[in-house]
Amino acid sequence: MSSTNWLGPFEPRNTPIPVVREAAELIIAGGLKAEALEDARPAQWSKLIFNSSVNGVSALTGLPHSPHFAAEEKLSDLGHVLHELIEEGKKVAAAVGIKLHEDPWEMNKIGAMTNHPPSMLYDIRHQLPTEVEFLSGAIAREAQRVGASAPLHSAVYRLIKGKEAAWNFRDENQPVAAHG
Template sequence: MKRVCIIGCGAIGSLYAAHLARVAEVWALVRREDHARALNQEELRVSGKHSFSVSLKATTTAKELPRDFDLGIVATKATQVEEAIADAGGHFNNGAVISAQNGLGSEEIIAAHTGGQVIRGTTFMSGTRHSDTHVQYELDTATWLGPFEPRETPMSVVQEAANLIIAGDLKAEALADARPAQWSKLIFNASVNGVSALTGLPHSPHFAAEKQFDDLGHLLHELIAEGKQVAAAAGVKLHEDPWAMNKIGAMTNHPTSMLYDVRHQLPTEVDFLSGAIAREAERLGVSAPLHTTVYRLIRGKEAAWKFQEENRPVVVQGRAGG
């Protein structure tokens, strides 16, 4: 794999772009003209766990990309995948595309727009994007990759993608079945992001505390247990324990992505997180009242941002009498 396109250059996308640019020709497909211009004119700098700068090419339109890529990594939020891949998908018909989103459902969207191979991707690495050309590498955990079953992605393609990421000095692991890793992160993210968005708290020690009756850790434990039950009903044995992941993350005081969205009144990924767990539970005929409640509350919060009818009585239009 010699030519790579990173779709979306937030913190995660920037980390992939910078590291892979050390071992391959890398293009970045971004949304803003000034972002593309900055990447084309300046080097992309990495600080933190690694320290280096690289050059790459960037554009805001798929028409300006080379015709074919060996590998694509979609690193946008789940809510942006459809828009991001719609025009670019044909560039990967002879290659492969990795999903790098939270939750469930991104692979299906990607597969609808490309004839190439699709790879399930789950990553726990993290960083902070200080500017369009500077990303700080913070948590250096692995990206887990596996075949997307409906596309029957060959394991050899998954391994080749993992090898490329490793060659760029990031951690990666090719798995015969990536769903256990994906579900582990889904349950962790749905639980932590949902509570964070509803309380306004970053991922902090509150999320693991269980000594007092009113401690949030009780709710987190119950949300995670419920998610595990749905995963078990789906026949998925988890790769990692989401509660252990929560306890580790709770020491970071890191503001979650959904908390950021709520603070800025942006569309959240709740449909792909608690919403995905709730829908899967319904499909399987099992109960998931907590995740269903979290899902509906956050959807209600999103509706409140545009609601302008406060103190305006609803007028019901009745039929004229005869």
């Protein structure tokens, strides 16, 4: 694993920072990268914004996390959509009072070189329930809670929920009963 494992207290528990540091040291001793954080929320939000943006676009396009996700040269490049989703997520985080630990756009550019299929793409390909509630849905709900705007994350959330609904829709070309 090449990325750093972020460890820190998770709400609502306030794990003592010495325990967090000890856990990080054990991970490092095992040959992995780790960073102890006194407050995990900035890292959680960085990862949430990155994952919601990448997973959502991957699920909707069928593409793995590839260079398409960072390209912004042409009008048709997907990097524009990713960048806008990430910027929107950053605005919601700021409205919540979170200063991000890492820039999700930079995380995207690095990850785009892996051609890795995100978990939500796997779920879509296999018609399994996705984690969209906890990604784009979480950002959309948090935006609503603090009076911020998240139209792109709301749209991604609704489109993926629509894909999930389509897997079990059996009434095509069947008249809908009148509602009175």
